[in-house]
Amino acid sequence: AISGALIEAVHDAYLGDADVRAFILRENPAAAKVIAERFLSARRRGLWHPLRNSIDDDLAALIAEAQRVAA
Template sequence: MAPGWRGFRCRPCSAAGSAVPTRWSTIRTSASTTCCPPTVSCSSRAASPRLPRWRNSEPALYHLDSADPDRLAIRTLAEEIARTLRGRAANPRWIQGMMRHGYRGAAELAASVDTLFAFAATTDAVRPAHFDLLFDAYVEDAEVWDFLSQDNPAAARHILARMSEALDRGLWHPRRNSTAEDLRRLREIVA
């Protein structure tokens, strides 16, 4: 096992316990780190530290930005989510670019909401303001909403459903009191 990688196993292999041979405990490739032998398909392709049993707290989650190998940037997951939302998902220039792609662009907008929802459901890294950003950019903006409902009504319905589910599950507490009613009204219109 390479130094510095002790105790890291992908989630499927850590669930398998000792079934994974120790010589395959860590394989580093240019694209990913995996603990599975080449003949086994590891679905996660991500390494996570094994925590001692006595530790009840959640592990700190970090994102390593290696776009420029000379300047690696390590950020917490919450910082990276906020950065990605401002720079991409809620950025008007990016949204305009997606609108030029028509049906597929609308699907990308829906995928952004889906990804934020997934992070909100599985981590504590998503704040209510993040959902507010996407709600304002996708639903409240008349031009973007018209694009979504005309070019890809399924994506528009999916965005509304995910945002409604985030409200129902307590993952999002919007800053406006009218948000829940707005979502309900729009869901009836696009249904």
């Protein structure tokens, strides 16, 4: 199993970094949506307990933004 700390680090590198997040969203909004959905899935399955309470809202907002950009 992957530790929650490692999932947190991956999240911070891909979606927590504003520049990387903006790049992924701009270059491939479908990928941004899938990445956010995978993190939400990990949360729902109890595999990841992020340090910030706002993660679910942030991920949902990214999914909505990715859908808007892709349309």
